[in-house]
Each structure stands twice: as structure tokens, then as C-alpha cells.
Amino acid sequence: MQFKDYYSVLGVEPSAGDAEIKSAYRRLARKYHPDVSKEPGAEERFKAVNEAYEALRDPGRRKAYDQLRARGYRPGDEVPPAGFGGAAPGAGGFDFEEVFAGGGAGGGFSDFFESLFRRAAGNGAGPRAAGRAHGMGDTRARLAVSLENVYRGDSVRISVDGRAFDVRVPRGIRPGQVIRLAGQGAGGGDLLLEIEYAAHPQFEVDGRNIIHSLPVAPWEAALGAKVSVPTLGGRVEVKIPPGSEAGRKLRLRGRGLPGAGGEPAGDQLVELEVQAPVPRDERQREAYAKLRDSFGGKWRQG
Template sequence: MQFKDYYAVLGVEPSAGDAEIKTAYRRLARKYHPDVSKEPGAEEQFKAVNEAYEALRDPQKRAAYDQLRARGYRPGEEFRPPPDFGRGGPGAQEFDFEEIFGGAGGGSGGFSDFFEGLFGRRGRAEAPSQRGPQGPRDSRAKLAVPLQAVHDGGSVRVNVNGRQLDVRVPTGVKPGQVIRLAGQGSQGGNLLLEVEYAPHPQFEVDGRNIIHVLSLTPWQAALGATLSVPTLGGAVDLKIPPDSDTGRKLRLRGRGLPGTPPGDQIVELEVTAPRADTDEQRKAYAALGKAFGNA
């Protein structure tokens, strides 16, 4: 397998803060999302961006990866995980990679051999508890559930010890809840899947609320507009008030995750100026500047 530089994939420096990494991920996920992107190789790029964000978004995961990266591996270099990786050394931190990266994975799958070979194949569950010396054992693993499945309910397919299982996900399931699969653990024990939310390219989660960043042009922000906004329940039209600025937040009530009461979707506005690629467009920008006394 080949070593991957996840910082390079996201286009950030290794010193980047969490907010910068999240911003880079959102920008690239929007750019390469297969449903909207016309970029060549968009699907593969989208998978690479998701994998990089999965490795860097959590402090423990990132620290584990940084420990390896500090050994000087280069992108594309042939790579095998060192035997002592994760066991540290004098003064180094030890990591339990099955605990950090989870066992069963789930909706955000499709990771590379590098990711799976380094951090444990998603589907290999740990077995912390045992019933008797040779009896059935309860196995524990993480289950990354797509937000659409959280909203709609349904099944998530996971690989566990070489087997594919369809896991029924209750509507509105919360992070930290455990789904129990009787008899699917080690030696006939139970498989306990702890729910976490898989990253989504368009939405972030805040409790039961969903946050979506909506890009709009300067004239849409200045004059107001009605724009189509994606939600987990389908696209809706949203009226943008005139004189809106970047950072303004609009609320779509009841459009968040299911619950009692259901959450809302918060639409955060982001005003972006299109590039001027033609003489006509550059003249239009010049005229705009003159009209506002900036030329």
C-alpha cells in the first residue's frame, strides 16, 4: 500500500486548527460531491476528502496519525505499518486503534487499504467482555450512521469479521446510543454497536439541529433572492432578505433531525464573489466599484 498525506489531500498545513480543517473539508466536499460535481474523477476525489477528514477531525485520531507521519513517510511511498506503531516509545503516547477508529464502520465506508491497514479494517470488533473462559463474548464496535439514515431510519450495511450485516437504524438515533445485534459477536455473543454520525458534505450537527452553509452572490445578498436549499427531507425554497451579510443565520423550523420536538435547520449565509473570467465580467466589476465610489 502507499502512504497518504491527509493534510495534503485537504490542502492544509499540519499546523492547521480544527476550524481550518473543517472549512477545507466543507469546501472540497461541495466541490467534488458526485451529485453536483462536473470535475473529472470527482467521485474518487470525494472519497479521498472524506477519508482525510475522518482521520483528522477527531483529536485522538489525528494524534495517532501525526505520530506516524512524524517518522518521515512521503506521499505515494510504499508503506507497511511499523510493528511498534501505536505502542509509542520513551515518552510517546500509546493508542488503542481499535478503540480510536472503531470496529464496524458503516455508512461512511469505502476507505483505502492504507486507512484500513493502518487503523484496523472497519468490521473487526473488539471484545472487552467475556461470558466464561470459552463461552460467547460480547463484541463492541463503532457504527458510523449517515445523517440521511438518522433522518429517515432504515438499514446500514456493515462488514463484521468478513461478514456483511444489515443493521436497522431507528429514526432519530443519537450519538452514543448502542444497537445490540444478538448472537453476532464473538463465539455467538452479542455485537454492541455504538452509534456515531458519519460526516456529511453539506450538513453539520448541533444537537438536533442541522447547520448548512449557503453560498450566495453579492447581488443576491444585497437585493434579496429566493434560493433552493437542500435539507434532509428534500430541497426547499428559502427567501433571502435584502442587505444580508456573511454570517447571517436563517432558520427552517422542523427541518433538523427527528425528535420531540424535532430540530431545526440553521442556514448560515456566505457571500462569495464569482471570478471575473471575461472582459465583460471585469468591466461589470469595475462599473460596480465606480457605482459604490470605490474606483
């Protein structure tokens, strides 16, 4: 299998901090999202960006990847299974298997990703192997599910140790909660699936609330507009009030993650990002000049 340079995919340096990696991911995911992008090969680029971010956003996975990269592998180099030799267990401190549900933002990863982060070493040594058995042969795995899975309460297909399972994701389940599959673990014990949320190209999570950054033109913010925004339940029309500034948050009540155990559903917060289009011709440059003159060249506050 071929080595992948996840830093190059995101267009960041290996020294990049978490905030820079996150910003690069959001920008590229928005650019190549299959629902909106007209770029050639957008779907494949979108998958590549998602995979790179999943590898680098988690400190343990990033450390494991960096150790493999430090061995001198470069894009296109063939990495034999032995080349992974213990990188993940010792480096990332993983003590259980990574499982990603198929489909959505969390699925469709390459063989390279799966070999490094799901079944990387397979040599039975180190903290990973010691942590796989709990009690009477119980097996722990970390299950990354999409926000859509959590919103709808989907059934997802997963594969653990070469065996496939259909798992129902309870609506509103939180990260860290565990789904127990009785009798499906190693040695006849239970399979314990600890939930985590897969990275999403359009939403961030804050408790039960989700946050969506919405790019708007200066005239939409200044004059008001009606725009279509994505939610976990589908697109809805949102009214931007006149005189809105960058960073203003519009609240869509009940459009966040569902509540569980009697908890109310969260909200969706739409954060406005005012973006000035680049003028493409003389007419547009003249329009910017008139705008500048109409404000007397003095618009900054403070």
C-alpha cells in the first residue's frame, strides 16, 4: 500500500497547530463538498481531505502517523504491512481498536489509514494488546459515527476482527457513551463500542448545540437577505437581519443534536462570516471604489 502525506493533502506544514489544521480542513471540505462543488474530482478530493483530518485531529493518531513519516516514507512509496511494525501501539497509546462506520463523513478510508489506525501492528505486544480484553473476554473498540447518524438514530455497518455487524446508533448518544453487543467480543465476551463523533465538514459540536459557519457577502450582511443553510435535518431558509456584523450568531432552535433521556434537543448556531468577493473586472473594481467613497474611506470602528 502507498504512503499518504496527510499534511500535503491539507496544505499545512508538519509543525502546524491544531487550529491551523482545523481551519485548513474546514476550508477544503467546503470547497470540495460533493453537494456544492463543481471542481473536477471533487468527491475524491473531499474523501482525501476527510481522511487526512481524521488522521491528524486526534493526538494519538497524529503521533502514530508522525512516527511512521519520520522513517522517511514519502507519497507514493510502498509501505509493506511490516513497515507499520508497532507504530500505533507504542506511539499513540491505543488500547483498543478504531472502528469507523461506513458512509458519511467518517467512512470510506483508504487501506493505508485502516492499516495504521485500526489493525496497525497486530503483533500482540504493548498497551494496545493488553487493553483489548476486559473482564470475561470483553473487547473494547472506539466507534466514530457521523452527526447525521446521531441525529437520525441510524443503523451502521462496522467490521471488527474481520466480522461485520449492524449496529443501531441511539438518537442523541454522546461521545464517551458505550454500546454493548452481548456475546460479540473476543472469546465470547461482549463487544463494547465507545462512541466518538467523526469530523464533519460543515458543523462543529458544542454539547447538544451544533455550530455552522456561513459565508455571506457584505451586502447580505448590511442589507439583510434570505439564504439557505444546511442543518442535520436538511436545508432551511434563514433570514439575515440588516446591519449584521461578522461573528453574529443566528439561533435555529431545536435544530441541534436530539436530546436523550428527557433532555431537550440542542440548537443550531449559524455564525456569519462576512467575505468580500475579489473583483474580477473593471466594473466590479469601480463598484468597490464607489463603496469606499460613499463611506468616506472611514469604516473601521475603534
